[in-house]
Amino acid sequence: MTEGRCKPSVFPPRTDTGREDTLDNFVIETENLTKDYSSWLRKAKRPALNNLTISIPKGSVFGFLGPNGAGKTTTIKILMGLIRPTGGMATVLGKPYDDVEVKNRIGFLPDSPAFTPQLSAMEFLDVCARLLKIPSSKRKQRVEEVLEIVRMAPHAKSKVGTFSRGMLQRVGIAQAILNSPELLILDEPLLGLDPYGRQEFKEIILEQRDKFGASVFFSSHILSDVEEICDSISILNKGRLLCAGKLSDLLSRDTDNGVLVKIRQCDDAVKALMTDADNVQKKENDEWELTFKTLSPELDRKINELSAKHGEAVKRLNAREDLESFFFGKIEEDNLENS
Ligand SMILES: Nc1ncnc2c1ncn2[C@@H]1O[C@H](COP(=O)(O)OP(=O)(O)O)[C@@H](O)[C@H]1O
Ligand SMILES: [Mg+2]
Incomplete structure (x- = not known):
């Protein structure tokens, strides 16, 4: 970390009394998390993720930003236990990243979700609800509820294969909130949504936090939306964390x-x-x-x-700097320093 960059984490420091004290405060914690995809066959230029140390406070809507190839999806896959890191550690809701039980308390939307085209939205969500072990007595009602939340109730009986990208994204968000998660981890959830869809998505996210107390961690390229709904962000470039913290602190309202x-x-x-x-x-x-x-x-x-x-x-x-100029400033500075 060079002089002049933000500190990697500006959230309350960990106490010296051990991890137990931090479990209630942070929904995600990583320490020197590293992923190198190199193999004896293929040598990568640099690790996809390089010593990421970050803490995501409970109750926050956290924007995980970075250009293509920065390492966002790699981080999210590790947090979801889909790939293993080559170094460092990560905890999610206070449990190790590969804990199976904790997954029931998380809602996840991957960057390229797979849908079953021949099922209706309702049937698809019913399958997801079964996988999440939602009891049969509550399943139908919960599926109807989430379809309502993502404004897809009028299309409940239409086949998923006939949906636009934006409608698919809503079904993806619906499956992510099916189990009333404590934590939502969403990889590029705004991708493919038109301005109305994005507006509705932002309302859904804020509702999940304000009404149901969920914490939200999502990656995005759409900086104006991130600026609107996130209270905290981090910026990643070439696998390294450039800064993290409260948006209001980073964009210094002075x-x-x-x-x-x-x-x-x-x-x-x-x-x-x-x-x-x-x-x-x-x-x-x-x-x-x-x-x-x-x-x-x-x-x-x-x-x-x-x-x-x-x-x-x-x-x-x-006036304050907007997130877009802050983001490009940080990336350019880093690219110049490390070119
Ligand atoms: N399975 C993989 N094998 C080899 N390299 C990968 C693999 N997945 C991602 N990468 C590389 O890791 C880097 C980070 O990728 P990724 O995490 O997908 O970035 P982002 O989501 O920020 O666009 C990129 O250079 C990408 O090419
Ligand atoms: Mg990605």
């Missing part, structure tokens, strides 16, 4: 980044303010975002007056 004004109502005075802004962006839902890198006393007064006049419709915030 005044050095200037002022951000979110606008939902435009009168002439607000339009005039737009001409003074360093950056004007039109967002979804007819919202505008104005960024001011520095504020003259006059601009400062103008913004405060408009904010007082329009209330929530003209909202003043301290």
Whole structure:
């Protein structure tokens, strides 16, 4: 780890009194987790995963980020006990990664889930529920519930083979939450979803945490969505962890980044303010975002007056770096240092 990079884990440090103290606080813990796919036949340039040490706090929605080939799926496969690491250790819900019993308490969506095309959504989920040993008295009701949650109830009797990628992804999420898991591990769950599907997915994830107390660990490339729903993230590049921590800490909400004004109502005075802004962006839902890198006393007064006049419709915030520029900054810095 070089100077200037974030620390690998900024979550509460482990206590010296042993692992027992940490079991209640973290749903996933890894220490120097390493996976080298090299064999005597094929020598890899570098390990796919290199000394990953990370702790995922209970109750968090955690975004696991990194470019293609960074090692995200490798990590997730280890956590699910699908492949063995070549070094280090990992615990999930306080148990070793290969503990079979603990899998009943986890919901998992792999990066390329396999579906049975000739079954209906309902039949497919019924098979999954049987595999999860959900008692027959509760199975039908639970399958109907999860179909409702992922907005697939109208397609319950349609064959999975006729579904679009987005619909398949919803069925995948439905099977992941069938057993009311304490922890959801999802590999690229947003892939293939249109903006409506992504919005619904975000609502489902937050509902799983807020209503059912689940923790969520998911990998994604869609940084704006990660920024919207995750409280914590980590960034992986070429198998190595570049940083991890609370999003609000990493994107430091301090005044050095200037002022951000979110606008939902435009009168002439607000339009005039737009001409003074360093950056004007039109967002979804007819919202505008104005960024001011520095504020003259006059601009400062103008913004405060408009904010007082329009209330929530003209909202003043301290600007912060967005996740996209933070992510690309970290990756570029790492690629330059290790090219
Ligand atoms: N079964 C495998 N055998 C050899 N190399 C692999 C295998 N699976 C993944 N890799 C390599 O490990 C690295 C990390 O891959 P992966 O974990 O799938 O990354 P990500 O999910 O972040 O895109 C890549 O360089 C990939 O080519
Ligand atoms: Mg992957």
